[in-house]
Amino acid sequence: MKKKILILSLILSVIFVMTACGKSSGNASGTQTTLVVGASPVPHAEILRKAAPILKKEGINLDIKVFQDYVLPNKALASKQIDANYFQHIPFLNLYNKQNHTDLVSAGKIHIEPFGIYSKKYKKVSDIKDGATVQISNNKAEQGRILLLLESKGLVKIKPGVDKITATLNDIDNIKHLKFLQPIDPALLPKAYENNAADLFAINTNYALQANLNPKKDALILEGSQSPYANIIAVRKGDENKKAVKELVKVLHSKAIQDFINTKYKGAVLPVSD
Known part of the structure; x- marks a missing residue:
């Protein structure tokens, strides 16, 4: 009886290990992080969808929530319904913070949409x-x-x-x-x-x-390419240093994404590298 219990325990252990290995993917540690980002449909969500497979390889699942206006994405971010948003420039963010007593910050400039x-x-x-x-x-x-x-x-x-x-x-x-x-x-x-x-x-x-x-x-x-109105990844203050957020900005600055922006939008959207 003891022998049967031991054999059964070994089998269950092997199954557990195999299942765990099957669920792990992406980065070397095998862990996955989900990052929920709010975005306008065009071009923001389109750019994020292009970045998603690259982030997946780094262990980050990008969950894109599309918003049709300029108010709800910051409300959702401030109330922790999403982790970041991508739709606005810094002057808009500054005005929102002032009017709503929030403390949202830029994690990085991504592109300019010449107005x-x-x-x-x-x-x-x-x-x-x-x-x-x-x-x-x-x-x-x-x-x-x-x-x-x-x-x-x-x-x-x-x-x-x-x-x-x-x-x-x-x-x-x-x-x-x-x-x-x-x-x-x-x-x-x-x-x-x-x-x-x-x-x-x-x-x-x-x-x-x-x-x-x-x-x-x-x-x-x-508008020209020197516009001060670069669109940004916005997060709650302190979250700009989170690994997943920094990886998102890094990928959006990558040559692959910049080439995508230049090819798809043909000058209507201009990538920013820093």
Whole structure:
């Protein structure tokens, strides 16, 4: 009887070891970490899906949660529903922290989405008439960005002494007497553009891409690669030093992902290496 029990114990031990070996994959230690990241559908989630197999080899399972707006991803991050998010730039993050008393931080800059001003009415900036209407989003963190673009073409002038990144419509000399319409949700801008509801439209690149607009070809005015509005991986303060987060940023900076961004988006999205 004792002999049978011993044999049975040995068999169960072997089965346990084999099962454990079968579950382990990825890195040398055989452990797996799940990292839940919130992202906008385009291009963020697409880039993360490309990075997922690379991270898998490093023992990190990437769980991508897609969000359709700019509010919920930070709420989910602050409330620990997700581990990180990928949809925003630092000026937006700073404003969110200030307004919501949160302490979210950047773990790394990943890409720039050159912001564009679009128009169905005008083909050249020089054609823009005095008093042209402009539709912008209700995202206050973008106002300075939009005004910088308009200023670059001499349509407005941001007043001296004003921080241009945080500038608002109250901080300009309106050289062309542009009429800024009631701001709307960023996701609605492509539809407003299709309906020709204004003369000029300031549209975020991710929403432009979703609407099959090519910023490089279709934008009347387009931001350059030196923009301070790089999109980031955001985390709760302290988590930027976690191994899985650092590995995520490392993979997103890799040549494989940068080549993917350049090939797929053809200049509409520009990778950042640091």
